[in-house]
Amino acid sequence: MTFVQLIDCKTNRFDEMNRLMDTWVERTKGKRTATHSLIGKDRSDASHIIEIVEFPSYEEAMRNSNLPETDEVFRELVALCEEMPTFTDLDVVRDEQLYAANIRRLFEVIGTKGELPPLNDLIAENYHDHDPANDQDTIGLDAMRREMGMWRGAFDFTFTVEDQITQGDRVCTRWTWNGTHKGDFLGIPSTGRTVGMTGTTVFRCREDGKIVEGWWQYDRLGLMAQLGALDRLEI
The missing domain is CATH 3.10.450.50 (Nuclear Transport Factor 2; Chain: A,)
Incomplete structure (x- = not known):
C-alpha cells in the first residue's frame, strides 16, 4: 500500500531549507526509497511549510528514515526550524489521477x-x-x-x-x-x-x-x- 508522510515545519529560512532538500536528494542518490516529494508554502503564513513525501509502502519509508544521510539532513532541518517539525503518517486509501x-x-x-x-x-x-x-x-x-x-x-x-x-x-x-x-x-x-x-x-x-x-x-x-x-x- 502506498504510504505518504507529511512533514509540517515553521521556518523563515525557506531558501536554506530548499537547498537542504537538494542536498538530501544528492546524498541519498541510489539509496532513497521515496518516489515523490512535494513542498508547499502556506498562503496565509509564509513561514508555514509542509513537505509531502510518497513511498511505495510504510516499510520502504522506514528504510528511507534509517539511512544515515536522512538522519543527518533531519538534524540540519531541525536547526532551520523555529520549532520541532511534526510528522503525520498516512496510508493512501484512494489515489485518483x-x-x-x-x-x-x-x-x-x-x-x-x-x-x-x-x-x-x-x-x-x-x-x-x-x-x-x-x-x-x-x-x-x-x-x-x-x-x-x-x-x-x-x-x-x-x-x-x-x-x-x-x-x-x-x-x-x-x-x-x-x-x-x-x-x-x-x-x-x-x-x-x-x-x-x-x-x-x-x-x-x-x-x-x-x-x-x-x-x-x-x-x-x-x-x-x-x-x-x-x-x-x-x-
Missing part, C-alpha cells in the same frame, strides 16, 4: 457506437491536435469531432488503455486500437477486415481537467498494410 481518468473516458467515448456526444465536458473549445499523419493540425473542438467522425465512419473500433503516466498537466497514454473496416477510409472502400494498431498519445489538460492539446504517434503504415493498401504498390 483526475486528468488520467478524463483521458480514459475520452478513449472510451470515442469508440462507443451510436451518435458521438458533444464532448464539451472533456475537450476545450480551443483544442489543438497534432497528428503527423495529417497535413495540418486540427484546431478546435468541432474540427476534432469531424476528425473522430471520419474514423468512426470507417471503422467500428475500441481502444484499450495499456499504460498511463501523468506529469503535471500532461498525461501520456499507451493504447491498443482494434476495429472492423466498415466504410471508406482515405479512398479505401470497406474491406470488412479486422485490423489493429498500437500508439501513444500525450494530452495536455487545463486546471478544470478539460483537454486542450494532444500529440499522437501510431502505426498508421501498419494499418494501411492490414487494409491491403500496400499490396498495390510497386517496389
Whole structure:
C-alpha cells in the first residue's frame, strides 16, 4: 500500500531549507526509497511549510528514515526550524489521477457506437491536435469531432488503455486500437477486415481537467498494410 508522510515545519529560512532538500536528494542518490516529494508554502503564513513525501509502502519509508544521510539532513532541518517539525503518517486509501481518468473516458467515448456526444465536458473549445499523419493540425473542438467522425465512419473500433503516466498537466497514454473496416477510409472502400494498431498519445489538460492539446504517434503504415493498401504498390 502506498504510504505518504507529511512533514509540517515553521521556518523563515525557506531558501536554506530548499537547498537542504537538494542536498538530501544528492546524498541519498541510489539509496532513497521515496518516489515523490512535494513542498508547499502556506498562503496565509509564509513561514508555514509542509513537505509531502510518497513511498511505495510504510516499510520502504522506514528504510528511507534509517539511512544515515536522512538522519543527518533531519538534524540540519531541525536547526532551520523555529520549532520541532511534526510528522503525520498516512496510508493512501484512494489515489485518483483526475486528468488520467478524463483521458480514459475520452478513449472510451470515442469508440462507443451510436451518435458521438458533444464532448464539451472533456475537450476545450480551443483544442489543438497534432497528428503527423495529417497535413495540418486540427484546431478546435468541432474540427476534432469531424476528425473522430471520419474514423468512426470507417471503422467500428475500441481502444484499450495499456499504460498511463501523468506529469503535471500532461498525461501520456499507451493504447491498443482494434476495429472492423466498415466504410471508406482515405479512398479505401470497406474491406470488412479486422485490423489493429498500437500508439501513444500525450494530452495536455487545463486546471478544470478539460483537454486542450494532444500529440499522437501510431502505426498508421501498419494499418494501411492490414487494409491491403500496400499490396498495390510497386517496389
